[in-house]
Each structure stands twice: as C-alpha cells, then as structure tokens.
Amino acid sequence: MTIDSVPGRPHDGRKAAVVLIGGGPRAALILERLAANRPGLFAGPLTVHVVEPHRPGSGRIWRRDQSPLLMLNSLAADVTMFTDDSVQCAGPAVAGPGLVDWARGVVDGSIPDVDVPDEDLRRQLRTLLPTTFPTRRLQSLYLEWFFARAVQALGPQVPVAVHRDLAVDVAADGAGYRVVLASGAVLRADAVVMTVGHTDSEPEPRSVAYAGFAARHGLFHAPPAYTNDVDFSALRPGQEAIVSGMGLAFIDLVVLLMEGRGGRFVDAPGGTLRYIASGNEPVLWAGSRRGVPYRSKISSLLRGEPAGPPRYLTAGAVAALLEVHGRLDFWQHLWPLMAKDAAFGYYRELFTGHPERVALPWSEFLPRFDAADWYSDDRRALVDQAVPDAADRLELEELDHPLAGMHFGGPDDVQDTVADQIREDLRLRDGGANSETLGLFLGLLYVYFELGRLVPMDALTPASRPLVSGWWHGFFSYVDSGPPARRLRELLALHEAGFVRFLGPQLQVGTDEELGLFTASSPQVPSTVTATALIEARLPGPSLAGSANPLLRSLSESGLGSEERTGSEATAAGTGKVLVDFSSRLVAADGSTRPGLYAVGPAASGWSGGAFSRPSSNAAPFRDSDALARRILTDLMELPAPAPDSFTSARLAASITQLHSSLT
Known part of the structure; x- marks a missing residue:
C-alpha cells in the first residue's frame, strides 16, 4: 500500500512498529518471514512501515522501468522467493510457486492477482520455460506479487504502510527509534531494519582523478555505477572506450551499447552468432584482473x-x-576445506557420470581423497593417477587465473587467446557433455551457503573478513554467477565484428596528459592502448561515510553506526560496510549495540547471499531472513503491553485498496 507521510505510532500503550528501510526482495523476504513466525512469537498489535522510493518488492535493481534487453543470470527454474522444506530454519516453511510455476499460474488464471502492463510481458509469461533466462522486467512482476502476498499473509491485524520516499536519518528515541524521511515525515519504530541493497557512493579518489582528466580534455568517463542508470548518450558511434571490468556489469554494458543501439544477432553455422551492426556502436577495449x-x-x-x-x-x-585457534584464518583454515568440497562435487560427477574418463573407480578414489589435504602431494598424485587427461583435472588457482604466466607478443595474441578461452568455456559449460562443470557449480554453491551458516563473521580474523566479501565473493561470482551462455556467444560475435577487443589480464588504467588520452596496458602484453573514453564497469564499492545514501552517511555522523575495520589497530582499514554483529545488529562507534536496530544485505558487514534463490537448496537468504524475523518478534515481546487497537476497519480497507493501486 502507498501511504505517504503517515507518522508511525510510539509503542508505549499502543501498537508496536517495525520499519523496513528499503523495499526490494530482501525486505519482501523479511516481511514474509514476519508473517510466518508472528503467530507463534508475538500476538500483540503490530504495524509495519516499508520505506522505498521505487515499487515495493522489486526496488531499484529489479524495477520494471529498465531496458527490456537486460536479463537475470539465473535460469527461471532456479528462482524462488519461498522457503521450502529444504530450508533449515526455526520458523515454518510456507510453500509457494517459483518463477516458472508462478508464470504458468498467471497465464492459466489460477494466480489472478497480477496485472501485466504490456504485451511484451504477456508474451514472456506465455513462453517462459524452466531453461529460460528471464528478463529483469519479468522478475519485477514476480517480486512485486510476492511482496503483496506477504502483506496479505500478515492479515488485517498487521497493517503495512509503504512510503514511496527516502529515509535520511535514524535516531534513538528512548527505547525505540525515529526514522526521518526526505519528505519530512517521521516514523517512530521499535525495530528498524536497513535493507537498502546496493547503494551509490561518492566517487573514489581514482575515479575523481579520471573525471577531472576527462573534463580537462573533453573525454568521456563513466565511474562505477549500476549500468542501466548510466547515460551513455555522449559516447559516439565508432568512439573507442577502455572498459575496466569484465563481470556482469560489463555484460550489461555490451548489451546496452550494441543491441541496445539497434544492432542485432543472427544465427550462423555451428551454433555461433553473427552481429549485424546498426552503425551506432562504439568500440570497447575490455580488460580486468583475470582478463x-x-x-x-x-x-x-x-x-x-x-x-x-x-x-x-x-x-x-x-x-x-575454533577450539584450537579461537579465530579462523580464511586461507589457512577455511579455504582448504572449501576447495576440497568444491573439488568433491566436480570429481564425484566426473567419476560417477563419466567413468570412461577416469582410471579408478569412485569407491577407491574417495577414501584416498578424504585422507589427503587439499594442498598436499598426496592429493595431486592421486588425481594424476586417477584422471589420465590433464584437461580433466581441477586446479582452482588455475581456474581463477586462466592467463597467468602467459606472455603475449602483441594485441593480436591477446585477442586469439581470450576468444579461445570463451569458446572453451562454452564447450565445457553449454555443450552438455561436460557435466562435471555442473558438479563444480553445485559444490561451490553449497559451500557459499554453508560458510555463512557455520562461520560467524566475528569468528574470522580481521584480515580474513575482507577476503570473504572480496576475493571469495568475486571468485564464486566468476565461476557460479556468470552470464547466460548466449551472452558469451554474442560477445564472440561482437569481437569478430570488431566492436569488442581484449586488453589482457592485470589491467592497468592510466592517463597521458600530453596526449590527452586514457591509457590501458597489461604487464603481460608489450603494448599500450589509448582511447578517448573510460568506463569503469562495476558497481560502486560500499562506503559508510562516503555513501550517496543520506541514511548511511547520517549513521556515520551520529555514531549510531560504524564502519567495519580490518587488520590490527596499527594497520586497521575500513571496508566501507556498516558493521553488524552476529545477530545483524548495528555496532555503534563506541562498540555498543542496541536492540531493534539491524542492517542486512550488501551494505552490511554480515554474510550477504542475495535475496531470491534456487528451490530446494537450503538457501542462506531464507535462513537468514527467518532468523532475523524471529529476532525482531522476540524483541517486540519485551515491549509494554499495548492498549486496545484504534486502527479502524474502514482505514484498513482503504489501505488495502491503496496497496493494490500501488502495485499495479
């Protein structure tokens, strides 16, 4: 429901109030978990406020009004918002349709409460298959429907007010909190949960320097940002641009600047694609750490x-x-176990799914693999003996640095090598004959979820914490969270058409004042590329004090929140994330915590496993959201007994009407 500028009610003698700041999928999950857990934990009157400037449920990243070309990097069959029986949590599982069954229900009318705004989305609903990579616009409909369903599950006794506004400040107010909105409205709450997701930050010093250089020389520069929100209109057809980063933001960039400017792909022999140019395309020189x-x-x-x-x-x-070491070092204590589990998934599928490619039975390989440490000669000797083809042996360091040790004679060598890497990746992952890659995918996925469940951030050494949100998250994303295979076929077609060129690994971006150009080089390539444009293709790094989000800045200024620090006192550095404890409570500047003040998601220092996930995977977002909802409800039980509720049925009916109006 959309109820702008409705003041919250203080709890003394009245309703308890919860404010969710951010109304994207993570907030929707928490809302649904509040509904599922409330009957067993908190019977008192309650109201919930959701502060979200975009449409509730989808939020900014998954909003409907973005390019129809942008897709999820998950198969439709791998998307659900519902806790199923696999989720190991204290609250009750509530069954519901994943994306595929939901789409079928919308089409056949068994799910009637979805207003589909245009024919393109209706077509997508009709043609959605489990193997489809759905568009983000279609996902927005599912997320917004789920949000409305969570509101409905809370029932008439728990009104939900959605404020299409921006929270700018949170302040302690006795035992509760005051949440100030940009409109001037003030919400009073007993519990506040910040679920702001990916936020913009003030540019880093390096980006500020690039922007100044571009302004002096009349060049184009795009700092880190959500790609769909960047205005690329000043990037001219044929203009050469250096692109720093080759992750998902890079894939979105290529889509928007090529197909988004009128180009198209046609089928070519051998399952490849050919690009038909529109004449509006720039030329992109792309590089990254891996290349x-x-x-x-x-x-x-x-x-x-x-x-x-x-x-x-x-x-x-x-x-x-933990009993031996007290705190755990990521590389020394955790990674050897994680790597071994990932390899276990890979080799189990190789041995049991492709026995013709191994020299030992699984029953003989497994006990020897169990007994060998990951970084041991025994493990290497066992794999050498059991897996005859070296190409079938898994070494995660080589996977992480596929171009390490290579020295290229010039730019042409880089083009051929990177293109061959992409073709080999498609052969292994999209050809159907190498299902051991799926074994690795699942092994890493389970490790990713389990690590957050078993290892509290507080149990890590200070130096290990940024490794988890930095290297480990990046490696997992590189292997398990990449683009649909078609996107890489498109990339090859664009490369062959001359619109995408490769720079190599360990990218080094610079400026040349004399030439008035941006520069790019790789220590493994004896050449330098110059260009009149630079695009930093990645999301902004988190920043508390330097956030573009006024709420996060206010937490830093007031001391109610603090930034996560790593290293010893002498070498402590900030990660930019809001520091939370193992219960997701904010840690203040003085090290204290307050009941009822929480932060989750990519802006917080705790484990962040996204929002929606694969069905039947005991996914971390569902477990974490359930635990947080139960924590909030338990806190509310400590409040003074409320007086009789004065929220009238007429006002409730009006609120429900406004909810459906907001979501459609």
Whole structure:
C-alpha cells in the first residue's frame, strides 16, 4: 500500500512498529518471514512501515522501468522467493510457486492477482520455460506479487504502510527509534531494519582523478555505477572506450551499447552468432584482473550421483578449528576445506557420470581423497593417477587465473587467446557433455551457503573478513554467477565484428596528459592502448561515510553506526560496510549495540547471499531472513503491553485498496 507521510505510532500503550528501510526482495523476504513466525512469537498489535522510493518488492535493481534487453543470470527454474522444506530454519516453511510455476499460474488464471502492463510481458509469461533466462522486467512482476502476498499473509491485524520516499536519518528515541524521511515525515519504530541493497557512493579518489582528466580534455568517463542508470548518450558511434571490468556489469554494458543501439544477432553455422551492426556502436577495449569474462551459466544436467551438502566444511570441522585457534584464518583454515568440497562435487560427477574418463573407480578414489589435504602431494598424485587427461583435472588457482604466466607478443595474441578461452568455456559449460562443470557449480554453491551458516563473521580474523566479501565473493561470482551462455556467444560475435577487443589480464588504467588520452596496458602484453573514453564497469564499492545514501552517511555522523575495520589497530582499514554483529545488529562507534536496530544485505558487514534463490537448496537468504524475523518478534515481546487497537476497519480497507493501486 502507498501511504505517504503517515507518522508511525510510539509503542508505549499502543501498537508496536517495525520499519523496513528499503523495499526490494530482501525486505519482501523479511516481511514474509514476519508473517510466518508472528503467530507463534508475538500476538500483540503490530504495524509495519516499508520505506522505498521505487515499487515495493522489486526496488531499484529489479524495477520494471529498465531496458527490456537486460536479463537475470539465473535460469527461471532456479528462482524462488519461498522457503521450502529444504530450508533449515526455526520458523515454518510456507510453500509457494517459483518463477516458472508462478508464470504458468498467471497465464492459466489460477494466480489472478497480477496485472501485466504490456504485451511484451504477456508474451514472456506465455513462453517462459524452466531453461529460460528471464528478463529483469519479468522478475519485477514476480517480486512485486510476492511482496503483496506477504502483506496479505500478515492479515488485517498487521497493517503495512509503504512510503514511496527516502529515509535520511535514524535516531534513538528512548527505547525505540525515529526514522526521518526526505519528505519530512517521521516514523517512530521499535525495530528498524536497513535493507537498502546496493547503494551509490561518492566517487573514489581514482575515479575523481579520471573525471577531472576527462573534463580537462573533453573525454568521456563513466565511474562505477549500476549500468542501466548510466547515460551513455555522449559516447559516439565508432568512439573507442577502455572498459575496466569484465563481470556482469560489463555484460550489461555490451548489451546496452550494441543491441541496445539497434544492432542485432543472427544465427550462423555451428551454433555461433553473427552481429549485424546498426552503425551506432562504439568500440570497447575490455580488460580486468583475470582478463577474461565471467564463466557462463551451465546448461548440462548431472549424469552421476549428486554430491549433496559439504562433506569437509562441516559444523564439526569448524567447531574443532575454533577450539584450537579461537579465530579462523580464511586461507589457512577455511579455504582448504572449501576447495576440497568444491573439488568433491566436480570429481564425484566426473567419476560417477563419466567413468570412461577416469582410471579408478569412485569407491577407491574417495577414501584416498578424504585422507589427503587439499594442498598436499598426496592429493595431486592421486588425481594424476586417477584422471589420465590433464584437461580433466581441477586446479582452482588455475581456474581463477586462466592467463597467468602467459606472455603475449602483441594485441593480436591477446585477442586469439581470450576468444579461445570463451569458446572453451562454452564447450565445457553449454555443450552438455561436460557435466562435471555442473558438479563444480553445485559444490561451490553449497559451500557459499554453508560458510555463512557455520562461520560467524566475528569468528574470522580481521584480515580474513575482507577476503570473504572480496576475493571469495568475486571468485564464486566468476565461476557460479556468470552470464547466460548466449551472452558469451554474442560477445564472440561482437569481437569478430570488431566492436569488442581484449586488453589482457592485470589491467592497468592510466592517463597521458600530453596526449590527452586514457591509457590501458597489461604487464603481460608489450603494448599500450589509448582511447578517448573510460568506463569503469562495476558497481560502486560500499562506503559508510562516503555513501550517496543520506541514511548511511547520517549513521556515520551520529555514531549510531560504524564502519567495519580490518587488520590490527596499527594497520586497521575500513571496508566501507556498516558493521553488524552476529545477530545483524548495528555496532555503534563506541562498540555498543542496541536492540531493534539491524542492517542486512550488501551494505552490511554480515554474510550477504542475495535475496531470491534456487528451490530446494537450503538457501542462506531464507535462513537468514527467518532468523532475523524471529529476532525482531522476540524483541517486540519485551515491549509494554499495548492498549486496545484504534486502527479502524474502514482505514484498513482503504489501505488495502491503496496497496493494490500501488502495485499495479
């Protein structure tokens, strides 16, 4: 419902109030979990406020009004917002349709409460298959429907007010809080949850320097940002641009600047694509730390026996490490277990799904693999003996740095090598014959979820915390969260058409004042590229004090929140994230915490596993949202007994009408 500028009610003698700041999918999950857990934990009167400038449920990133060309990097079959029986949480699971079944229900009329605004989305609903990579616009409909369903599940006794506004400040107010909105409205709350998602930040010093250089020389510069929100109109047809970053933001960039400017792809022999130019395209020179794009999503099915949950990164193993070491070092204590579990998923599928490619039976390989440490000669010797083809042996360091140790004679060598890397990736991941890559994908996915469940951030050494949100999240994204395979085929077609060129690994971007041009080079390539444009293709890094979000800045200024620090006192550095404890409570500048003040998602220092996830995967976002909802409801039980509710049925009916109006 959209109720702008409605003041919240103080809890003394009245309703308890919860304010969710940010109304995207994570907030919708928490709302649904509040509904599921409330009957068993908190019977008192309650009202919920959701502060979100965009449409509730989808929020900014998944909003409907963005390019129809942009897609999820998840198959439709892998998207759900519902906690199923696999989710290990204290609250009750509530069944509901994943994206595919929801679309079928909308089409056949069994899910009637979805207003589809245009024919393109109606067509997408009709043609959606489990193997489809849906558009973000279609996902927005599902997320907004889920939000409305969560509101409905709370029932008439828990009114939900959605404020299409921006929160600018949170302040302590006795035992509760005052949330100030940009409109001037003030919400009073007993619990506040910040779910602001990815936010913009003030440019880093490096980007500020690039912007100044561009302004002096009349060049184009795009700092880190959500790609769909950047105005690229000043980038001229044929203009050469250096692109720093080859992750998902890079893929979105290529889509918007090529097909988004009128180009199109046609089928070519051998399952490849050919690009038909519109004449409006720039030329992109792309590089990154690895020098290659993210690995494509996998189309194979498992042929062998599923590996199941982690075998080595277990509760018992983590408890034993904590007992000995107190705090855990990521590289020394955790990564060897994580790597071994990822390899277990890979080799189980290779041995049980493709026995013709191995020299030992799985029953002989497994006990020897169990006994060998990841970084041991025994493990390497076992794999050498059991897997005859070196190309079938998994070394995660080589996967992370595919161009390491290569020295290129010139730019042409780089083009051929990176293009070959992309073709090989498509052969392995989209050809159907190498399902061991799916075994690796699932092994890493389970490790990603399990790590957050078993290892509180507080249990890590200070130096390890940024590794988790930095290297580990980046490696997982590179292997498991890449683009649909078609996007890489399109990239190859654009490369062959001359619109995408590759710079190599360990990209170094600079400026040349004398030439008035941006420069790009790789230590492995004996040449330098110059260009009149630079695009930093990545999301902004988190920043508390330097956030463009006024709420996060106010937390830093007031001391109610603090920035996560890593390293020893002498070398402490900030990660930019809001520091939270193991319960997701904000940690103030003086080290204290307050009940009822929480932060989750990519802006917070805790584990962040996204929002929606794969069905039947015991996904971390569902577990975490359930635990947080139960924590909030338990806190509310400590409040003074409320007086009789004065929220009238007439006002409730009007609110429900406004909700449906807002969502359609």
